[in-house]
Amino acid sequence: MPAQNVTLTQDIALTLKAYFSDYKPGQIGVLVDENTKKHCYPLVKESLPPHSLCEIRSGELNKNLATCSQIWEWMTTEHFDRKALLINLGGGVIGDMGGFCAATYKRGIPFINLPTTLLAQVDASVGGKLGIDFKGYKNHIGLFQEPEQVIVYPHFVQSLPxxxxxxxxxxxxxxxxxxxxxxxxxxxxxxxxxxxxxxxxxxxxxxxxxxxxxxxxxxxxxxxxxxxxxxxxxxxxxxxxxxxxxxxxxxxxxxxxxxxxxxxxxxxxxxxxxxxxxxxxxxxxxxxxxxxxxxxxxxxxxxxxxxxxxxxxxxxxxxxxxxxxxxxxxxxxxxxxxxxxxxxxxx
The missing domain is CATH 1.20.1090.10 (Dehydroquinate synthase-like - alpha domain)
Structure with missing residues (x-):
């Protein structure tokens, strides 16, 4: 039985438009890295309501408190309140860390995952495990928090090396x-x-x-x-x-x-x-x-x-x-x- 908050779609634009026709958050932010900004963001940009964008560096090496500080600073500068929504557009690093930042910002704002890697689609984005690496220990700091929605678009896999x-x-x-x-x-x-x-x-x-x-x-x-x-x-x-x-x-x-x-x-x-x-x-x-x-x-x-x-x-x-x-x-x-x-x- 699939989780109720996971949608597998072959039409990401239609799914996003339908989702936001029913859900009206406050501010919306999209978290990307340099790869998903180039290959995946153009496929969803026009299907999203007005939003701001935060780009971080890709890779497990950047899944740390320093990057979290960058994300929290962006949310603060954009005046995100507790009704804001964070959209994590990326692989496991983006989903784990973006969800962690959302779940801890002002004691928690909602977030959704748009997993772009095969690893994130089959594993990391499902299940509500969030966290970052610390002092060389993988996922050492984190918490459990389900996203509002996970929207899985298999076509993203075609952009992967x-x-x-x-x-x-x-x-x-x-x-x-x-x-x-x-x-x-x-x-x-x-x-x-x-x-x-x-x-x-x-x-x-x-x-x-x-x-x-x-x-x-x-x-x-x-x-x-x-x-x-x-x-x-x-x-x-x-x-x-x-x-x-x-x-x-x-x-x-x-x-x-x-x-x-x-x-x-x-x-x-x-x-x-x-x-x-x-x-x-x-x-x-x-x-x-x-x-x-x-x-x-x-x-x-x-x-x-x-x-x-x-x-x-x-x-x-x-x-x-x-x-x-x-x-x-x-x-x-x-x-x-x-x-x-x-x-x-x-x-």
């Missing part, structure tokens, strides 16, 4: 693996080259919305959405400040491979299934070197994972393709073991 599409595909893969074994053969057979993005987007939204509706604040079931993310987020954070930076989906793909080994160890995932999934991920994302000397820093980053309880690292793992479980305790040695399993696929 191939590496961004590949990054978003990791979450499509994840959703099938944690919840829908019957969909996995379709994901695997299509791969990236012949993928039906509209179908994949709709499927991922359905999966995520159903899980989120059952557990909005991540007290239990919603944790399954973090399969691949305990180790994957640590890898992403570790390499963020280096010249070996990984996109979110690239890091999560490594995390899924590493956590497949732990799924076999702790959740009785069949080894053949773990190998099947891992080989597919390596075929899509290739192999990225993670040296043994990188491990200690990555392990330390897993200690800051938001699912942890005290000093115990908790992971979401697979019992098999299509079935995930959560709150599985893993050790530093397990992280090393998972990364060693990943290294066996080195060409």
């Amino acid at each position: 191939p590496e961004e599409v590949r990054s978003g595909f990791a979450e499509v893969i994840k959703h099938s693996l944690i919840r829908d074994a019957a969909y996995w053969p379709r994901v695997k057979a299509q791969g990236l080259e012949v993928a039906d993005w509209t179908a994949h987007i709709a499927h991922s939204i359905d999966i995520k919305a159903t899980v989120v509706d059952a557990d909005f604040r991540e007290g239990g079931l919603r944790k399954i959405l973090n399969y691949g993310h305990t180790i994957g987020h640590a890898i992403e954070s570790y390499f963020l400040e280096t010249d070996r930076r990984l996109l979110h989906g690239e890091a999560i793909a490594i995390g899924m491979v590493a956590e497949n080994l732990l799924s076999v160890k702790y959740c009785a995932m069949p080894q053949a299934e773990a190998d099947e999934v891992s080989r597919f991920l390596l075929d899509i994302y290739g192999y990225r070197e993670i040296a043994t000397e990188d491990e200690e820093a990555i392990i330390q980053l897993t200690l800051q994972d938001k699912k942890n309880e005290g000093s115990t690292v908790k992971a979401a793992l697979l019992e098999g393709i299509g079935k995930a479980t959560y709150d599985i305790s893993i050790s530093a040695a397990d992280v090393s073991e998972g990364l060693a399993y990943y290294r066996q696929y080195k060409p």
